[in-house]
Amino acid sequence: MEKRSVPVQLEKVTKIFRDPKTKSDVYAVRDAQLEIESGELVTLLGPSGCGKTTMLRMIGGFELPTRGRIRIGGEDVTYLPPNARATATVFQSYGLFPHLDVFDNVAYGLRVRRVPKAEMATRVMEALGLVGLAELARRAPGRLSGGQQQRVALARCLVVRPKVLLLDEPLSNLDALLREQMRVEIRRIQKALGITAIYVTHDRVEAMSLSDRVVVMKAGVVRQVGPPSVIYERPDCKFVAGFVGKVAFFPVAVLAEQVQGAVACSLAGRRVLAGSMAPGVAVGAKAFLMARPESLRLGDPGDGACDGTVATNVYLGSSVECFVATEYGEILVQIDDPSESRLRPEGSKVSITFDETRVRLLPEGEE
Amino acid sequence: MFTKKKILAFLAACAVFLVIDLWMFSVLRGSYQKTVLQDKKELIVALARSAPAEAAGMDPWLTEVQKAYPGLRLLHIQGIPGIAQVQAASLDSELKSLWSARQGAVSFQTGIEAASYLEVFVAPEAVRLGQGKFLLVFAPVLNKEGDTAVGIVVAAVDESVLTSFIHLTYSLSMIAFLVFALGFGIPTFSRDPLTGYAILVLFAIVLTFVAYPLFEALRLTFVHEGRFSFAIWKEILTNKQYLSALAGSVKLGTLTATLSTVVGFLFAFFVARTSLGGKKLVTALATLPVISPPFSLTLSIILLFGNNGLITKRLLGLEHFSIYGLGGLGLVQTLSMFPIAFLTMAGVLEAIDSTLEDASLDLNASRWQTFTRVTLPLAAPGILSSWLLVFTNSLADFANPLLLSGSFRVLSVESYIEVTGMNRLGNGAALSILLLLPTLTAFFVQRAWVAKKSFVVVTGKPSGRFSDLASKPMRLFLLAFVVLASVFIVSLYGTIVAGCFVKNWGIDYTFTTANIVEALQRGKAAMISTVTLAGIATPIAGFLAMIGAVLLVRKRFPGKRLLEALMMTPFAVPGTLIGISYILAFNKPPLLLVGTGAILVICYVIRELPVGLEGGVATLRQIDPSIEEAAADLGADQATVFRTVILPLIRPAFISSMSYTFVRSMTAVSAIIFLISARWYHITIQIYNFSENIRFGLASVLATALIIIVLAVFGLMRVLVKQSEHLEKTVTVQ
Ligand SMILES: Nc1ncnc2c1ncn2[C@@H]1O[C@H](COP(=O)(O)OP(=O)(O)OP(=O)(O)O)[C@@H](O)[C@H]1O
């Protein structure tokens, strides 16, 4: 299949639903500003009810934005109905036509486009081959497994050669193993076709492993956009930091000093260094220092930035998760490559040291 | 999508259209006025020419003119006021007194002056004369030589000749504007114009054929001699005859509802709560009366228990027994309506979680205690709602009382007699509106009370297992009752079939096939017209119902609640009221439909729409909307989505709505009895006529034919729906 892909832009897109009972407005999406490049796979990540589906449905044309514009390939499509857009959606519930068999499901989009019979047959079989379902072409969708149904839904979208592929939690009905397989497969197909794809999920592992960039949303607002590594290592706020992985926060005061790119700050009087600083952190003000479990190390009492007692060790094979009770709550420290010498027995007094290149200052205030 | 540019373009287009529209309207009005007035003027001038010059010939001349032109009101003035002695003569006292009162007014002066110059003059302002408004035309009466005026003819021309036409053109031009604005506005502002048009069409249909006729019927009951008045309602609510009809309806409704609920409960208990066999057969038999044509049960009751009835006369030799009246009616209505109660209560009883009964038995309650303290209270809301359902059905029933009420009065028949027998349309409308009140009350009681009290516990568990609450004698009694009732129902239908082959029921029971030949010959035309019109109505109702269901379930638009209410209204409105309101609304322009086949088709469609709509809505609610969204997403427009996805998925509802419409249209009586014409007759009315003329053999043949058609259609429906059952299964798999 030929490669064809286009960028997608959202300009100040807002969607307000009116709650029929309370007569109040619900901001499902608020002033979303997004530039998705062609050929990119972007995931929309966020907790339940944060407006991911609504955003996707606006791009697909199923909902009309209350305000703002949506562009696909530079063309303003805000008011175009779904059938006039170059998008194709894989629905969470698949939405397969129960009265048509697999072949006819996939052929549907070509039929309404009046593609000649012979071409249609080859394209349908090609698409079914791509998802590995060629031999099930004459099955009724009701007699397929969840994973197979999911593939049919994908093939049905791909066969019409959309410029943008939209996927709304396509794997949420599958079991863990199948989910992992399908994830790899979707990524493979997307890359092979070079198609622009927008993928909704609330599973951070899915988002991290799949996407070129991740859009983290909360309560209708886009909080941060960036590649998975940036989102994980250099989040801009406590919410993003907490949502994409395990993290500990320490309240600090930012000192005016800079030491070789690192910022000095004080944690209850002790001087610590932070490798980076999120926008909104002011020198001289209070801030939060975020530390991932793998950027913390254990030392003898008094050595590190804060003291505590080992509460629990959780043995995971390749690593041990050590929970340390401190005055800032229970802090998780990940000990890689554990051996007897590195482990501290439960109840022993320890101190926690930061890997200063990997800890980051986040602004205080709302989550 | 309201962008500034679009709104401006739309407003500009509307303004241009409105200007053209109004210009055409004024041109039409002007030219019509001119031609009509010209006609009248010419007539009056000609009359004035023929007027005698002497006072003596005046009265005979006036009488002659009156005879030739009955609508024309003339005043003859001998002599020109101000020039000669004046003497006015007219057969019209109102016109004469107007003359003496207003002689000096400006328009009269101008008229007189114009006449004296031998000109014709039309007063620009209309004057009030009695009820209406009139235009005054002044024409000169000439002397023999024809050069001077010796008198004046003043004619009063009814203004309504002009105004009614002008009103009509005015409303038509406004409708044209509205159609233009909507037809142009929807595609401009909506990204889904087809839906917009569908909404528009449905609204137009229900406003024209539901809201408008009902409004007309209501309006008529408040009009007396052209004015607003409560006269009709006063008469209805004080007249003994009407009140006894109201009381009769309520009495009959109560009797039927109570009997039906008892019988229905016994049947329902038998089917839902005992382990006795033959349930399928019992259910099928009990539902037979629901779908059987009107008059059929009445007919066989008359054949068995009537004045010449097989049982009453032949077997028992009773002389003074009469089946006509409350008793017979209660029997027939119970037979034909207990299935409603049965089906409602069977559903309720099946939904009761039998573990509750088990728990009661486990706590050492006896079976009777369990039944009265657990089962019955749990079923109470269902029992009440089935009582109300039968009650409203009994009130609305028209066919059974029409044949069987005798001297007993009920509202539905009373309103029919008022309209067709007495030609008192207002009273008929008021009586049938009265019929609506108990129905509405029952409806609201149902909603307010039953809905709240409904504590039926639906567990969704397969209700295969339950403890048998009935003791052995009880079970025997139930079995005996159900078997006897079923046998009775079957024998009633047997009687109708037997009636086809008997020479003269009640007198001469010899076998003959002559009835069949005669009935089919005489009923052929009615049969063809009935089947044709029902056949036309069927797909229309089916498609409208499905489109309506899609709009109600899947689309958001202003006025959705109103549309739904209007589409559902005919469900609650008794047929007699619909019939009466249709002859009121559609017997005049612009929609002159009475006497055509169209009005019958419309009536069928409108009356059967609610049931199809409900079915479509229920089915559609079970279908995942993302299936339709996927179709649209893949490039299908709204019409294609409807055709290729929605319709195949709701096929069961579509087919059953169509077969229901067909059957109900074939068996309609109450509304269409007002609307049929010689050209478009109905088979049920033919059955009624044969029965009224004691030609029971002929009536039996037609009734049997109808029963066969109805059963065939339902059989066909079952086959068609079965075919798509695998499809239903896959819908729920999703
Ligand atoms: N049709 C609607 N009418 C009213 N409110 C709605 C409607 N659709 C969504 N909402 C509201 O908008 C908000 C965002 O909903 P949305 O479905 O986009 O969330 P989501 O991020 O996809 O959540 P999930 O992960 O649970 O699927 C929610 O608060 C939801 O209640």
Ligand SMILES: [Mg+2]
């Ligand atoms: Mg969602």
